[in-house]
Amino acid sequence: QKEVEQDPGPLSVPEGAIVSLNCTYSNSAFQYFMWYRQYSRKGPELLMYTYSSGNKEDGRFTAQVDKSSKYISLFIRDSQPCDSATFLCAMHSGGYQKVTFGTGTKLQVIP
Amino acid sequence: DARVTQTPRDKVTEMGQEVTMRCQPILGHNTVFWYRQTMKQGLELLAYFRNRAPLDDSGMPKDRFSAEMPDATLATLKIQPSEPRDSAVYFCASGLWGGDTQAFFGQGTRLTVV
Numbered sequence: 161q162k163e164v165e166q167d168p169g170p171l172s173v174p175e176g177a178i179v180s181l182n183c184t185y186s187n188s189a190f191q192y193f194m195w196y197r198q199y200s201r202k203g204p205e206l207l208m209y210t211y212s213s214g215n216k217e218d219g220r221f222t223a224q225v226d227k228s229s230k231y232i233s234l235f236i237r238d239s240q241p242c243d244s245a246t247f248l249c250a251m252h253s254g255g256y257q258k259v260t261f262g263t264g265t266k267l268q269v270i271p
Numbered sequence: 272d273a274r275v276t277q278t279p280r281d282k283v284t285e286m287g288q289e290v291t292m293r294c295q296p297i298l299g300h301n302t303v304f305w306y307r308q309t310m311k312q313g314l315e316l317l318a319y320f321r322n323r324a325p326l327d328d329s330g331m332p333k334d335r336f337s338a339e340m341p342d343a344t345l346a347t348l349k350i351q352p353s354e355p356r357d358s359a360v361y362f363c364a365s366g367l368w369g370g371d372t373q374a375f376f377g378q379g380t381r382l383t384v385v
Contacts, residue, residue, distance in 0.1 A: 166313075194373070203275075203362055203376030204314075248314065250374075258327060259304070259374055263313030 163187050166249055166262030175271050179236040183249035183262045186230065190251040190260075193225050195234045198246045198264065207247075208234065239269045273297045275377035277363050283383045289351040292380045294363030295344055300375075302368040303346045305331075305338055308360045308379070317361075320346065321368060353384045 166183045173179055181195075192211055196204035208223040210216045216223045224233040232251075236243055249262040276295040284290055296303050305317040318328035323340040331338065335354070340346045350357055360381050364374040 196376075201379075201381075203364075203378050205376065206373055209373060258316055258319060260316070261306075261314040 161186065162263075163260050164249060164251065164262045167265055168263055170266040170268055172268045172270060173239055175239060175241060175269055177239050177269075179234075179239050179243070179267060179269075181234040181236075181247050181249075181265050181267070183232050184230055185232075185251060185260075187251075187253070187260075188227075188230070189253040191254050192252050193223070193232050194250040194259075195221075195223055196248045196250060196261075198248060200245075204248055236267075239267075241269050241271050244268045273375075275363055275365050275375055277361075277377035277380050279380055280378060281381045281383075283385065284353055286354055286384055287352040288384075289349065290353050290357075290382060290384075292348045292361050292363075292382070294346040294348075294365075294377060296346060296363070296365030297375055298344070300365035300367050302366045302374075303340060304362075304364040304366075304374060305346070305348050306362040306364065306376075308362060314362070317348070350382075353382075355384045358382055358384050 164185045195208040197207045198204040210223050213225045213227045220237045222235040246264040246266045248264040252259045278293045304319040306314045308314045317331045318338040337349045360379045362379045364376045366374045
């Protein structure tokens with residue numbers, strides 16, 4: 161079993177929909193949680209970064225972390241065709257530890 | 272605009288040939304990662320360096336892969352001999368490590384071994 165599990169999708173939604181992307185993890189030492197967005201033939205780019213449990217909002221994006229359930233989410237409000245990409249969750253335990261990634265969820269927003 | 276630069280972007284090679292991928296991390300970053308991405312496995316960490324010293328290369332097949340940082344501006348990943356199963360996109364990422372760590376990725380090298 162992988163340390164980080166993520167549904168690969170694909171997830172297809174109409175423009176304007178609210179999108180929910182999720183990851184579960186097994187390592188209770190993880191404290192730092194990230195969401196990356198990756199467009200086709202590009203490298204992943206950091207979208208959201210959170211520490212420990214709680215919510216963080218940035219524009220149309222909200223990241224949620226529930227450490228008690230070992231579950232993290234990314235919500236996208238008013239989704240746009242330009243949001244069509246693969247979204248990867250990532251996490252690490254702080255200090256000098258390596259970053260572990262989920263396999264990514266492919267999202268398609270249909271105009 | 273600081274960015275991680277990887278070369279080449281695409282590489283097609285025959286089985287058994289040596290492949291070298293290069294990465295220029297963002298100036299000032301002290302940590303460099305090599306990842307491999309496939310549809311099946313997603314992003315897998317191959318190796319990472321802190322202040323040019325290898326910290327963990329347990330994700331790398333040791334018999335054919337090697338990673339080095341000859342200086343602070345260059346990281347290399349070498350495969351010798353290459354095999355078709357090595358076909359993947361290889362990403363380099365760099366970061367300034369501490370508690371609040373963010374990894375910045377290059378555009379990747381798409382390797383095809385035929």
